[in-house]
Amino acid sequence: MPDDLHAQPTADVAEAELASEGIARSDTSPFVPLRQPIFRAVWFASLASNFGGLVQAVGASWMMASISPSAEMVALVQASTTLPVMLFSLAAGAISDNYDRRRIMLTAQFFMLAVSVGLAACAWLGLITPWLLLSFTFLIGCGTALNNPAWQSSVGDMVPRRDVPAAVTLNSVAFNIARSVGPAIGGAIVAAAGAVAAFVINAFSYIGLITVLARWQPPKVERLLPRETLFIAMGAGVRYVAMSPNIRAVILRAFAFGFGAIVGLALLPLVARDLIRGGPLTYGILLGGFGAGAVAGAFMSARLRRVMSTEALVRSTFIAYAVGILLVAFSRTIWMTIPGLFVCGACWVLALSTFNATVQLSAPRWVVGRALAIYQMATFGGMAMGSWAWGRTALLFGTDRGLQLSAIALLIGASLGLLYRLPPLEELNLDPLSRWREPKVAVDIEPRSGPVIVTVEYIIKPEDVVAFLNVMAERRRIRRRDGARHWTLLRDLTDPTLWFERYDSPTWVEYVRQNQRVTQADAEIGERVRALHSGPNPPVVHRMIERQTASLTSAPAAAPSTSVPVATPLGDPSRAG
Missing domain, CATH: 3.30.70.100 (Alpha-Beta Plaits)
Incomplete structure (x- = not known):
C-alpha cells in the first residue's frame, strides 16, 4: 500500500501540483481521477470488494431459488438489499455530513464483514431458511446504506471538483468490471462448491478496503460551529433538496428509472431458470453480460456527454433499456438474451452515473452527503418497489410478461422528461461565499438563544x-x-x-x-x-x-x-x- 495515503494533499492542491509540473490533463478522460493516490487505492480495493459482493449475490439469489419455489421470494432477495438504503440513507447522510467520513466507512465495512461471516457460518451449518437468508441480506443492505453517503461524498475530498463526474463514472466502472466477471465466476463457484463458498469469498473481500481506509489520513476540517443534531441535520437535508429544483428533478427521474430498470436484475434468476432453462452458471453468465454492457457504457459516457444534453442522454437510456428488456423477454436462448442484457447494462450505468454526478455538482459540501442520501433513497426505493412489483407480476402472469410490463414503465419514465427536465451537467461554484461575518451585538446572547x-x-x-x-x-x-x-x-x-x-x-x-x-x-x-x-x-x-413579557414585582436595573x-x-x- 502506498505510503502517501498518510499525507494525502487535498484534491485541489494535488491538481495545482500537476499543473505546475506541466502535466496535461483531459477533462473528458475517465482516468484522470486515478492520478490521486487515495482515490486510486480505494478504487482498486473497492473493485475487489465489489467482486466479493457480486459473488455473494449470486450465491444468495441461487440459494433462494433452490430453497423456495416462489418467484416473489427470489425477487425479494434483491429488494431486501435495496430496502435499507431507502429506509436509512437520510440518517446516514446526516451522519456523514457531521462526522468523520473515513470512520463511518470503516464502521460500515466492519459491520458488513461480521454479517457476511455470520451468513457463511449459518449456511455451512445448514441453518438457512428463506426468511433467515433475507434477514442476512437485509443487514448487508444496512451496512451499504451507512457506507454509501460517506463514500460518495468523500469523492469530492479525494479528487478536484471538476473531476467528480469522471470519478463517479470510474466508480461505476469498478462495480461493473466486477459485475462482468464476478457473477460468471460466482455461478461457477456456486455450481462447484455451493453457496457457502460464495459467502466466504465475500467475507474476505472486505479486508483490502478496510486496510486502505485505516491507512488513509484525510486533512482535518476545522469545525467552527457545533454539530447539528441528527434530526435537525436530516430536516436541513430534506429542506435543501425540496428547495433545489435541479435535485428534485433528478430524484423523480431516478425513482422512475430504478422502478423500471431493476427488473433486469430482480428477475434474472428466473430468466436463467425458466426462460433459458439453465443453472447457476447460466445465471452468472447472464449477469456477466449485463456487467460487460455497463463497463462499455461507462467508457462511452464522456463521449456521449459531449454530443448529447443531459436530458437527451437520460431519456435515451430509458428507451434503450426498454428495448433491451423486451429482447430478454422474447428470447429463449442465451445468445439472444445476452445482447439485450448488454444494452441494459450500458443504460444502467449511463443513467445512474449521470444522476449521481448531477446531484454532487448541485449540492455544496455541507449537505452533499444528505443530498446523495435522498437521491439514493429515491433510486433504491424505486428498485425495492420494482423488485416486489415485478416479482409479483412474474408470479401471477409469468416472467416474460413481467419483463414486458416493465418496458412499458420505462417508456413512461422517459416521457417524464417532458415535464421534469434534467439540468445540464455543469459545474457550479458551490464554495462558501465567506463574506459574511458574525456581527457584534450589544446584548448578552448564547448560541441557543432565539428565535x-x-x-x-x-x-x-x-x-x-x-x-x-x-x-x-x-x-x-x-x-x-x-x-x-x-x-x-x-x-x-x-x-x-x-x-x-x-x-x-x-x-x-x-x-x-x-x-x-x-x-x-x-x-x-x-x-x-x-x-x-x-x-x-x-x-x-x-x-x-x-x-x-413578564410581570415583575420590582423594577430591574435595566428593563428588558x-x-x-x-x-x-x-x-x-x-x-x-
Whole structure:
C-alpha cells in the first residue's frame, strides 16, 4: 500500500501540483481521477470488494431459488438489499455530513464483514431458511446504506471538483468490471462448491478496503460551529433538496428509472431458470453480460456527454433499456438474451452515473452527503418497489410478461422528461461565499438563544418593482433552502418605495450557520438585489431576538425589551442578513 495515503494533499492542491509540473490533463478522460493516490487505492480495493459482493449475490439469489419455489421470494432477495438504503440513507447522510467520513466507512465495512461471516457460518451449518437468508441480506443492505453517503461524498475530498463526474463514472466502472466477471465466476463457484463458498469469498473481500481506509489520513476540517443534531441535520437535508429544483428533478427521474430498470436484475434468476432453462452458471453468465454492457457504457459516457444534453442522454437510456428488456423477454436462448442484457447494462450505468454526478455538482459540501442520501433513497426505493412489483407480476402472469410490463414503465419514465427536465451537467461554484461575518451585538446572547428575527430594508423605484419581486422570489428560495423560516416580503403603506424582507431562525447558532451556507453561485442574486436598491447604500439589516413579557414585582436595573434590535449597514448584499 502506498505510503502517501498518510499525507494525502487535498484534491485541489494535488491538481495545482500537476499543473505546475506541466502535466496535461483531459477533462473528458475517465482516468484522470486515478492520478490521486487515495482515490486510486480505494478504487482498486473497492473493485475487489465489489467482486466479493457480486459473488455473494449470486450465491444468495441461487440459494433462494433452490430453497423456495416462489418467484416473489427470489425477487425479494434483491429488494431486501435495496430496502435499507431507502429506509436509512437520510440518517446516514446526516451522519456523514457531521462526522468523520473515513470512520463511518470503516464502521460500515466492519459491520458488513461480521454479517457476511455470520451468513457463511449459518449456511455451512445448514441453518438457512428463506426468511433467515433475507434477514442476512437485509443487514448487508444496512451496512451499504451507512457506507454509501460517506463514500460518495468523500469523492469530492479525494479528487478536484471538476473531476467528480469522471470519478463517479470510474466508480461505476469498478462495480461493473466486477459485475462482468464476478457473477460468471460466482455461478461457477456456486455450481462447484455451493453457496457457502460464495459467502466466504465475500467475507474476505472486505479486508483490502478496510486496510486502505485505516491507512488513509484525510486533512482535518476545522469545525467552527457545533454539530447539528441528527434530526435537525436530516430536516436541513430534506429542506435543501425540496428547495433545489435541479435535485428534485433528478430524484423523480431516478425513482422512475430504478422502478423500471431493476427488473433486469430482480428477475434474472428466473430468466436463467425458466426462460433459458439453465443453472447457476447460466445465471452468472447472464449477469456477466449485463456487467460487460455497463463497463462499455461507462467508457462511452464522456463521449456521449459531449454530443448529447443531459436530458437527451437520460431519456435515451430509458428507451434503450426498454428495448433491451423486451429482447430478454422474447428470447429463449442465451445468445439472444445476452445482447439485450448488454444494452441494459450500458443504460444502467449511463443513467445512474449521470444522476449521481448531477446531484454532487448541485449540492455544496455541507449537505452533499444528505443530498446523495435522498437521491439514493429515491433510486433504491424505486428498485425495492420494482423488485416486489415485478416479482409479483412474474408470479401471477409469468416472467416474460413481467419483463414486458416493465418496458412499458420505462417508456413512461422517459416521457417524464417532458415535464421534469434534467439540468445540464455543469459545474457550479458551490464554495462558501465567506463574506459574511458574525456581527457584534450589544446584548448578552448564547448560541441557543432565539428565535432571531431579521429584517432588511430596501428602497425600490416604482419602475423596478416587477424585477424586484422576481429576484426576491429567488432570494426567498435560497433563504429557506439554507434554513430561514417564515420568510415574508413587506411593503410600507405610507412609503411605497420602502420594502422589508423578514425571516427568522430558531436560534442564534442556526442564524450564523444559515449565513455561512451562502455559496459563490448564490452571489448573483445578491448582486441583482443590490443593483435594484436605490436608497442610501448599503441596505440596513435589523437583527432582533424575541423576548417574552413578564410581570415583575420590582423594577430591574435595566428593563428588558420585547426585542433587541441590532441595526447594521451592509457592505454588499451577500451580507444582508
